[in-house]
Amino acid sequence: MSTPAKLLAKINLKEFIWSFMSRIASPVLSFAVLLMASRVLSIEEYGLYNFLFSVGSSLGLILVLGQNVLLIKHFRSNDDPAFADQNRSLLFMNMAWISSGIGVILVAAAIIQFFAHGFPHHYDALPIAFVFAGIFAVSEYMQYYFRIRGNIGLALTPRENIWRILCLVALPVSAYTGFLTSGARAMEIITLLLLIVVSYQAFRLVGIEGLGFLRRNASTTDTETRAIWTKESLFFTANSFFVSASLYLETILIGIFLSLEAAAFYFVAFRLAALLMLPVSIIDTIGVPMVSAKLQARDIPGAQNLVSLLSAASLGGTLLAFGFMLLIGKFALSLFEPSFADHFEVLAVLCLAPVTHAFFGPGTNLMMIGGGERYFLISRSFVFVVYVISLVLLGIYFGMIGIAFAGLVHGLAVLIICRNWTLQHVGVDTMASTALGLFRHWRETRSNTQPKRPTS
Numbered sequence: 001m002s003t004p005a006k007l008l009a010k011i012n013l014k015e016f017i018w019s020f021m022s023r024i025a026s027p028v029l030s031f032a033v034l035l036m037a038s039r040v041l042s043i044e045e046y047g048l049y050n051f052l053f054s055v056g057s058s059l060g061l062i063l064v065l066g067q068n069v070l071l072i073k074h075f076r077s078n079d080d081p082a083f084a085d086q087n088r089s090l091l092f093m094n095m096a097w098i099s100s101g102i103g104v105i106l107v108a109a110a111i112i113q114f115f116a117h118g119f120p121h122h123y124d125a126l127p128i129a130f131v132f133a134g135i136f137a138v139s140e141y142m143q144y145y146f147r148i149r150g151n152i153g154l155a156l157t158p159r160e161n162i163w164r165i166l167c168l169v170a171l172p173v174s175a176y177t178g179f180l181t182s183g184a185r186a187m188e189i190i191t192l193l194l195l196i197v198v199s200y201q202a203f204r205l206v207g208i209e210g211l212g213f214l215r216r217n218a219s220t221t222d223t224e225t226r227a228i229w230t231k232e233s234l235f236f237t238a239n240s241f242f243v244s245a246s247l248y249l250e251t252i253l254i255g256i257f258l259s260l261e262a263a264a265f266y267f268v269a270f271r272l273a274a275l276l277m278l279p280v281s282i283i284d285t286i287g288v289p290m291v292s293a294k295l296q297a298r299d300i301p302g303a304q305n306l307v308s309l310l311s312a313a314s315l316g317g318t319l320l321a322f323g324f325m326l327l328i329g330k331f332a333l334s335l336f337e338p339s340f341a342d343h344f345e346v347l348a349v350l351c352l353a354p355v356t357h358a359f360f361g362p363g364t365n366l367m368m369i370g371g372g373e374r375y376f377l378i379s380r381s382f383v384f385v386v387y388v389i390s391l392v393l394l395g396i397y398f399g400m401i402g403i404a405f406a407g408l409v410h411g412l413a414v415l416i417i418c419r420n421w422t423l424q425h426v427g428v429d430t431m432a433s434t435a436l437g438l439f440r441h442w443r444e445t446r447s448n449t450q451p452k453r454p455t456s
Contacts, residue, residue: 037171038264040171041182044260047255056130063105067093067141070233089213108130138198239377251263253391278317284314318357376418418430
């Protein structure tokens with residue numbers, strides 16, 4: 001059996017279908033919710049809604065405090081009794097850290113709410129964004145937990161599909177009844193709906209793990225291991241900050257320094273560009289845990305072959321999506337607000353980021369799994385400082401197109417850092433171009449194994 005065939009044979013078909021269907025539905029539903037919100041809110045309130053959503057989502061990614069990555073790195077999902085105690089200890093640490101982060105953000109929300117009367121219009125609504133952040137953090141963790149458990153449907157469907165369907169129904173109904181009066185009220189509605197679906201995921205987690213892991217004395221994991229996990233969590237948390245910044249900082253800064261209307265456009269354009277990440281998301285959802293398992297087994301050649309195929313498939317799908325977006329981009333922007341189409345060039349620049357991400361493959365994930373947290377944090381800190389300075393300067397002189405370009409260059413720099421470290425320390429090259437060598441080797445192997453025709 002050829003190398004690609006062997007790798008494909010290991011993919012759980014049911015998981016792949018769940019991942020594919022959920023990931024396909026997710027951006028479609030997200031687009032529909034964005035469009036619906038633009039129809040039921042004024043342009044200013046729509047900008048406020050997008051501003052609050054960006055703040056809440058960015059803080060939520062940080063508040064998970066790296067416990068999702070720690071889980072995927074150390075949790076053993078094969079139910080081997082030898083790892084049962086380690087798993088319980090890991091889950092206890094996950095819950096303790098996430099609960100602490102949520103507690104802090106809720107206190108901050110209460111303080112802002114108390115002094116809200118003295119805040120400008122869009123800042124007095126920050127408490128609901130903070131509450132959303134706490135729930136979003138739990139949702140992010142649940143996605144990773146059920147992925148590592150092999151239940152892709154339960155990992156993705158609640159937030160990626162069901163939540164968005166509920167939002168798609170609730171927003172127009174609330175507007176029709178007169179309950180939806182502002183962008184902040186829209187944020188309250190989607191926060192409540194997210195709490196409902198996350199509560200169901202938590203219920204299922206308890207059904208699998210029980211409540212024993214919540215008792216500290218249920219674990220005998222040594223102090224040294226816990227110290228290592230704590231150190232890794234701090235690095236993962238710092239990395240989450242940079243990931244969050246790369247996703248939402250630009251929209252937040254535009255909302256603060258330009259206008260809520262400009263923030264509304266940039267959020268929509270960024271979300272449209274994010275649709276191009278769909279091939280990467282589908283493939284990584286299944287592939288990254290498989291790569292992690294191979295690295296844990298010290299199977300570097302197997303990991304390289306798998307990463308090569310993943311990166312090549314991601315790049316192919318993303319390039320097709322890029323071409324399609326260039327064709328329909330202006331029309332898609334005009335659906336939200338006719339004036340948005342005047343800034344199509346910003347969307348075009350934003351769409352280049354997913355292409356570069358697909359080409360360089362899952363380097364960030366492999367760097368975290370492979371132990372490069374410290375190096376990544378230091379390197380990314382320097383890059384982030386340059387990024388922020390570039391945002392300010394390019395934003396002042398070139399507006400939103402300058403901000404989009406700064407984000408593109410920042411993302412490319414991070415991807416190059418990840419690829420170089422992973423190649424040097426893990427022995428895996430994440431670039432999609434490595435698939436050429438894999439397929440060349442496969443063709444040579446196939447030709448050598450075919451019986452030669454007899455010569456007369």
